Amino acid sequence: MADSGTERIRSMFAAAAEQGRAALLPFMTAGIPDPESSLAMFQAMTAADGFEVGIPYADPLMDGPVIASAGRRAIDLGMTIDAGLELVHQVAATTGKPVIVMTYANPVLQYGIDRFVDAIAAGGAVGMIIADLPVEEAAPFLEGGRRRDVGMALFVAPTTTDERLERIVAAQPAFLYGVARLGVTGEQSELAATASELAQRVRAVTDLPLVLGVGISTPYQAVEAGAVADGVIVGSALVRRVLEAEDAEQAAEALGAAVDELAAAMRGSES
Amino acid sequence: MTPDERGRFGEYGGRFAPETLLSALDELEAAFAEAWEDDAFRAELDALLATYVGRPTPVYHATRLSEQLGVDLWLKREDLAHTGAHKINNTVGQALLTRRMGKPRVIAETGAGQHGVATATASALLGLDCVVYMGAKDMERQALNVYRMELLGAEVVPVDVGAATLKEAVSEALRDWVASVDSTHYIIGSVVGPHPFPWMVREFQRVIGEEMRTQLKRPDVVVACVGGGSNSIGAFSAYIGDPDVRLVGVEAGGYGIATGKHGASLSAGSPGVLHGSYTYLLQDEGGQILEAHSVSAGLDYPGVGPEHAFLRDAGVVDYESVTDEQAIAALHLLSRTEGIIPALEPAHALAWVVDNADALRGKTIAMVLSGRGDKDVQEVAGRDG
CATH class of the missing domain: 3.40.50.1100 (Rossmann fold)
Structure with missing residues (x-):
């Protein structure tokens, strides 16, 4: 039997750490630039260590204009949860890399938590991230994840109090998703100072893997975030390249180049 | 609660x-x-x-309209509060x-x-x-x-x-x-x-129902419009637990429930998550939120307050709906018979009373007139023109 989801998440971080760097986890909305070309986008990001596949939701409170409009475009082009889950399966099967599913609470609740977890586990996904799910509401999702050994993430933010941080760690998520800056997803020129402060606070209380995301778009920021975290998520900057490209081929090319650049910077930072 | x-x-x-x-x-x-x-x-x-908002707002007996409908209709005049609504x-x-x-x-x-x-x-x-x-x-x-x-x-x-x-x-x-x-x-x-x-906003709106209880002897029916549901919950909260008072919330029926173009989350929606809470909402099978429709911008919302969801399931409040057309007709009716132009939102509550006048014959009805209609005059004029 293959390794479990949480083990595969840990070994992804461990493999990157052996090379003296953090893991690079690009986020990409499922179904852009169109549902047929979506798989090619993931396959183009050859320098990635794993992927965050976004199942589109039309009212994404945690996302800025770029990812929000990508989600609406995918839905308008006919992207459904089932099609998203099929894509997860294809990405996992054809790239062999760990795939983490990201979405919002309502699509999962309507699909059924257990049914959703079963589907992503069967598709080969190793983890899931629900953007609007604080620890208070997470219990049934954490349980569902444990049952099929899909690693469920919980968020920590610069505004998270010490008391909340304790509670979040005590809920035993598979890993922590640190919100690098106050705000929704989007591109920023500098990594917020809040990101390293948050990472230090997390490190002080737990050994759980920590990824940083939200507002990380440039190689420089990725290096800075990678210096204090186990993994780095880059989303809007990559999604924007796909949305702006003239066709799928150009999108894949631009995406591959952008991820190469991010990866090269993160690899080079320790040498 | x-x-x-x-x-x-x-x-x-x-x-x-x-x-x-x-x-x-x-x-x-x-x-x-x-x-x-x-x-x-x-x-x-x-x-x-008291000194800035103008509370307590009066309760007005709509005499001419009561006669016409064959009911005893009282209006809680939130339209007279400062800025014209609750x-x-x-x-x-x-x-x-x-x-x-x-x-x-x-x-x-x-x-x-x-x-x-x-x-x-x-x-x-x-x-x-x-x-x-x-x-x-x-x-x-x-x-x-x-x-x-x-x-x-x-x-x-x-x-x-x-x-x-x-x-x-x-x-x-x-x-x-x-x-x-x-x-x-x-x-x-x-x-x-x-x-x-949902709890805090209800507490701030409870004043509507608390005043009604002191201003009006116990009505048979309390009726209010429900979009998110703040004026209705403010009124209902003073009467919940009183088995002799029927509580009715009126949602936006838009072009009619059967058309799918409406704002009636409680009458025609299902439970899910929107804007931070688990409640009834309009959504497709995949959990994507659907667009609501109502002539009234204040009721044009695909969700509803979670306490209403609870009250619906518990059978404490009856949730009904009326169409855009019925609400506009009710706005005209109240304007002409009482000299009060209501907002399109509370016009929905009145339209339900009109629609059910036969069944309500002789009953005392307390209706929340949650806002005045100045803002809607242009919208209504556009439709009538």
């Missing part, structure tokens, strides 16, 4: 919100709970409600709380513009910076209210995504809040959103 420690009314409510906001929600819950028990806070609020009860309360929490800036969403105007008003009153998010489509149909907010010193930010109405405005306000939570309080306009909002 008071929600449980997870902010749930039965299974409804809760806090489905990005972690970034959770500390602010904790802080808000504690600050409100403390303020609500503080006599000095209550005295300051009561004084403002929304001010909540915004003055939350603005006072904002000052108490030491935050200099507030944001709000608005549909019809009434809540935006009420928030801009309370912000001017207390010297707070104010930004109001409003759907671009709503800004068009409520241009007068946009200008009123600007006169009051608020910045109105158009939201031009999706249907460009109330749902998108709430989402955009929440996004602003995720980025500005350190310095900003979000004055949500109805009994929706993550805990503690």
Whole structure:
């Protein structure tokens, strides 16, 4: 039997750490630039260590204009949860890399938590991230994840109090998703100072893997975030390249180049 | 009822919100709970409600209309409150709380513009910076209210995504809040959103029902419109538990429930998560939120407050709906028979009374006239022309 989801998440971080760097986890909305070309986008990001596949939701409170409009475009082009889950399966099967599913609470609740977890586990996904799910509401999702050994993430933010941080760690998520800056997803020129402060606070209380995301778009920021975290998520900057490209081929090319650049910077930072 | 420690009314409510906001929600819950028990806070609020808002608002016996319909109809005149709707009860309360929490800036969403105007008003009153998010489509149909907010010193930010109405405005306000939570309080306009909002906003609107109880002998029926549901819950809360009073909430039937173009989440929706709470909403099988439709911008919302969801399932309140056309006819009727032009939102409640006049014959009916109709005159004139 293959390794479990949480083990595969840990070994992804461990493999990157052996090379003296953090893991690079690009986020990409499922179904852009169109549902047929979506798989090619993931396959183009050859320098990635794993992927965050976004199942589109039309009212994404945690996302800025770029990812929000990508989600609406995918839905308008006919992207459904089932099609998203099929894509997860294809990405996992054809790239062999760990795939983490990201979405919002309502699509999962309507699909059924257990049914959703079963589907992503069967598709080969190793983890899931629900953007609007604080620890208070997470219990049934954490349980569902444990049952099929899909690693469920919980968020920590610069505004998270010490008391909340304790509670979040005590809920035993598979890993922590640190919100690098106050705000929704989007591109920023500098990594917020809040990101390293948050990472230090997390490190002080737990050994759980920590990824940083939200507002990380440039190689420089990725290096800075990678210096204090186990993994780095880059989303809007990559999604924007796909949305702006003239066709799928150009999108894949631009995406591959952008991820190469991010990866090269993160690899080079320790040498 | 008071929600449980997870902010749930039965299974409804809760806090489905990005972690970034959770500390602010904790802080808000504690600050409100403390303020609500503080006599000095209550005295300051009561004084403002009396001298600034104009409370208690009267209860008026609609004599001519009662005769015409064969019922005994009483109107709770929230349209006579400062700024012309019940929304001010909540915004003055939350603005006072904002000052108490030491935050200099507030944001709000608005549909019809009434809540935006009420928030801009309370912000001017207390010297707070104010930004109001409003759907671009709503800004068009409520241009007068946009200008009123600007006169009051608020910045109105158009939201031009999706249907460009109330749902998108709430989402955009929440996004602003995720980025500005350190310095900003979000004055949500109805009994929706993550805990503690549904509970807190209801407490600020309870004054409607409490006054009704002292002003009016026990009615057979209390009826109010339900969009997010703040004026109705404010009125109902004083009568819940009284088996002799029938409570009726009237939702926006739009073009008719069967057409799918309506705002009747309780009558025709299903439970799910929208804007931070688990409640009834309009959605497709995949959990994507559907566009609501109503002639009334204030009822043009695909969700509803979680306490209403609980009251619906418990059978405590009957939720009904009327169409756009019925509501417009009711607006005309009240204007001509009583000399009161109601907002399109409470015109829905009146339309239900009209529609059920035979069954209600001889009954005493207390209806919340939640706002005045000036803002809707242009919309109605456009349809009649």
